[in-house]
Amino acid sequence: MATDDLMTKVLEALGDAQPTVEAIHDLTDLAEVPSSMTIAEVADRLALPAHTLRYYERAGLVTVARDSQGHRVYDADAVRRLVFLTRMRLSGMSMRELQHYIELVDAGERTVPERMAMLVEHRDTIVRRLRELTLSLAAVDYKITTYGGATGSDVERSPSREAAA
Structure with missing residues (x-):
């Protein structure tokens, strides 16, 4: 998978x-x-x-x-x-x-500080990606509304998306 x-x-x-x-x-x-x-x-x-x-x-x-x-x-x-x-x-x-x-x-245990540093760095990368995705989502939502569409929980699902959900 x-x-x-x-x-x-x-x-x-x-x-x-x-x-x-x-x-x-x-x-x-x-x-x-x-x-x-x-x-x-x-x-x-x-x-x-x-x-x-x-x-x-x-x-x-x-x-x-x-x-x-x-x-x-x-x-x-x-x-x-x-x-x-x-x-x-x-x-x-x-x-x-x-x-x-x-x-x-x-x-072993002596490497815990280095492991922690790796995970903190990875967490920072994830947080940055989340911010970037949030900005991208806002841009898509803006464009949808300029076409007269709704965003968020107000969005109507198309029949094909309804079947997939």
Whole structure:
């Protein structure tokens, strides 16, 4: 599933709820993660294709054990890490940045200050993107109103958008 598809799924799951840290956390209830899961179960739980999970493993972002037949067995820690990785990818963090971040995590507690700095910088980037998108939304709303249309919650949905909603 592409990042755009995953973002669409997350936004649909949120519904009208404000995307708070708690709302995002609730999307994947980690309290009920089984002690071991197959790749198909993890893919289904995280709405990701198995290909993406294998890619993250090859990229060194997650370590996955194998059973006696050689099949992947994901433990709760691997699933938690994958949840974090998907959230960071949704927010625009690059694979290279994620790989560096995971290297720091795997290096231990002494890297917490550098990890914090990375996350603060990434947060600043997200805030800037939000401001840019808000400005772009205002420009689109302005243009819609110049054509006599309505914006915001007053917008009537077209039949094709109504069916998709």
